[in-house]
Amino acid sequence: MKKRLRIKQENAECKVNQRREMTGGNLLHQAIFLQRSRQFELLVQKGIDLNKRDERLRTALHILSELEDETVAVSYAKVLLRHGARTNVKDCEGHTPFYYAVINQRVQLAKVFLKEREVDLLESDEDGNTLLHFAAAAGNEALVEVLIKSMQKVGLGIDELNRKGETAVMMAAMNGHGHCQKHFLGKSWKKMLQNGGTVDNKVEETEIKVSRHFRSEFYIFIKTHGLK
Numbered sequence: 001m002k003k004r005l006r007i008k009q010e011n012a013e014c015k016v017n018q019r020r021e022m023t024g025g026n027l028l029h030q031a032i033f034l035q036r037s038r039q040f041e042l043l044v045q046k047g048i049d050l051n052k053r054d055e056r057l058r059t060a061l062h063i064l065s066e067l068e069d070e071t072v073a074v075s076y077a078k079v080l081l082r083h084g085a086r087t088n089v090k091d092c093e094g095h096t097p098f099y100y101a102v103i104n105q106r107v108q109l110a111k112v113f114l115k116e117r118e119v120d121l122l123e124s125d126e127d128g129n130t131l132l133h134f135a136a137a138a139g140n141e142a143l144v145e146v147l148i149k150s151m152q153k154v155g156l157g158i159d160e161l162n163r164k165g166e167t168a169v170m171m172a173a174m175n176g177h178g179h180c181q182k183h184f185l186g187k188s189w190k191k192m193l194q195n196g197g198t199v200d201n202k203v204e205e206t207e208i209k210v211s212r213h214f215r216s217e218f219y220i221f222i223k224t225h226g227l228k
Contacts, residue, residue: 050085061097088118128162139177
């Protein structure tokens with residue numbers, strides 16, 4: 001049975017009427033929700049507070065990941081960031097715009113946020129699942145690749161454990177996403193390939209067992225490289 005990560009339902013303080021959110025006095029949020037580009041541009045030009053929050057403490061950048069048209073979201077994001085919108089502001093759930101871009105699988109939007117220094121690559125949910133956990137569990141290869149590259153660029157490890165002791169590569173294995181697991185090669189798996197399949201710690205040992213148990217594409221790959 002595949003293991004899926006579920007996004008937690010908002011707590012009682014965060015539950016508000018969607019219609020009220022769109023018309024609750026924040027003109028910038030309303031313009032974004034309704035994709036009124038001309039209104040959006042005018043508001044930004046007039047110096048509206050780009051970091052103003054709604055009832056759920058979301059800023060304009062948080063709203064972007066909810067747009068179905070990612071091209072529009074990316075366009076708005078670039079304008080907002082250029083005019084001083086902050087990417088490290090957290091909503092009532094304690095999450096940033098980058099977090100929602102990843103869990104909503106908005107790859108291009110996530111890339112825009114990644115260019116900002118304020119992005120927290122290890123941001124996690126209350127169960128300890130990092131953004132890499134979510135991307136791997138969803139089987140989104142593009143997100144997995146960009147997250148791993150970004151994390152390595154700043155010296156972060158990719159073997160963070162959630163509260164159940166699972167790493168991101170384990171999530172990919174348990175969901176049969178061998179196409180995602182291959183991006184971990186040369187990282188936490190490099191030692192195994194070099195040592196003929198031996199491992200140095202329990203995390204790596206568990207990851208091998210998970211891959212074998214679920215007979216993923218990645219297991220087939222590492223078998224062809226001499227692992228037993």
